[in-house]
Amino acid sequence: MSAPAPELMTPGKGRGLLDVFHNRYLLRLIVDKEIQIRYRGTVLGLVWSYLKPGVQFAVFFIALGVFLGLNRGLENFAVYLFSGIVLINFFSEIFGNASRSITDNGGLLKKIYLPRQLFPVANLFVAMVHFVPQIIILAIAAFATGWFTGVDVKQVLAIPVACLIIAVFALGLGLIFATFNVFFRDAENFVDMILMVATWASPVLYSWTMVRDQLWDWVYYVYFLNPITVAVELFHYGLWYPTVNDAELWHMPPHLLTIWTPIALVIAVLTMVAGDALFRRHEGNFAQEL
Template sequence: MSTSAPELMTPGKGRGLLDVFRNRYLLRLVVDKEIQIRYRGTVLGLLWSYLKPAVQFGVFYIAMGIFLELNKGLENYAIYLFSGIVLINFFGEIFGNSSRSITDNGGLLKKIYLPRQLFPVSNLFVALVHFVPQLLILLIACLASGWHPNFKQFLCMIAGCVIVAVFALGLGMIFATFNVFFRDAENFVDMIMMVATWASPVLYLFTMVQEKMPAWFYYIYFANPLTVAVELFHYGFWLPSTELWQHWHVPAHLMTIWTPVALLIAFGTLFLGDFLFRRYEGNFAQEL
């Protein structure tokens, strides 16, 4: 009686992100480990997820809202500013931590085999643990300002979160791969995170770019998924909390063209990140 032999697989290689869904229990353990390590020995613990964005918001609000007087020229500038900060911090935490996830767990990777994708993906869920409380604070501020969103704006909020999460994870997996072989990659990650806040309309209005820069630059500006995601958040959170609904100029083709383009770029980045990660993960242990 003949039996078919099981399919042989190259040692040290898996099925990419599919292995994450097939190892949900391991993913939960890795997420718990990341949270425990991050706050080990701290006094405030998870309160840091409130304190850091609060200080960041305070600095930017004083600099941009008071000194540059954007607070006077824009209704509910505090909500406008905080909605962008919340989203850009979400991007920065996923991207920064996932890009270092393989080198930070090098000791574990050299001892046992487990799907390497668990480490960058776990940082996405850790970032969500910090993102949700900040989002609740934003919602409370919006409700206190008379927030009245419609169904379309709820969809825009969800689309903004999806764009940032997918794009940041894709970039994180790309740089996590590079970081194993070239430690200079961490410096590029730091520069990208530094530029990200200013390369999107977090602190200022998108109309300033439209007025001051040539048309070709404006199109490149909106080809950045973070720019689209931030404007989707402004459209969903900030605009319904103001009286500007009738005459505020939402970016042209935001939902019809730029959002599909941003989703395409985000998922394309994730596909590229997963491809590179799978291509080189067999060499991670020996390089580390």
């Protein structure tokens, strides 16, 4: 007897992010390609992963820490500032590059079929390659200011949870805007505006207490519905807070672990599910539109 015919599938349609796990070899090739293209013709190569955040930190530290006096108002302001910068850079690289990943690879998509989700996910892994060196530098700075003597298990676990929230949320937004960008190139401008606002809409350059004390109560609650805000505060809780000598003075936001973190995880996951659904619905028209 002849073998049953395989189930037919609509061309250009896949199983969404599940296809990424079944095409790990292709994913690795795309990640390698993205890294090589990123540093092609450069002299410093991956050293830029250290240099860019270092210059960014120096500018903000001088402008905010020295000129505006936050260095005196926040204990170990350098660790506080750099921990926020590292995480917001992680978000910016995933979201920004994922949103452009389909249009940037339009020539390849018009020639062959492969799961389109590979390109946004590949940018997540490229961002992780750049994220790790920055984490190493941040960990060294935290150790130098007494992190090891003041840390507990919850604070250690807060670090990977913060990274998970950022990775899932940024990838979900990247899938949404990667889809919009194929049909409406104005989406890139919206992405640039979101990235510009994201740094100031989360406690990267200032303390969360400023929002609580100087704005309306409802703004405070909306502020903490932003997963980036929660992730940055978790990073502060895991890396900066153990270095603080006066824990009573520099306390963390109320209900950070019990309420805001679960809410942030749910919002991040729902964003990724919505992004994957939107992406899958329209990916069959990507090659035609490009």
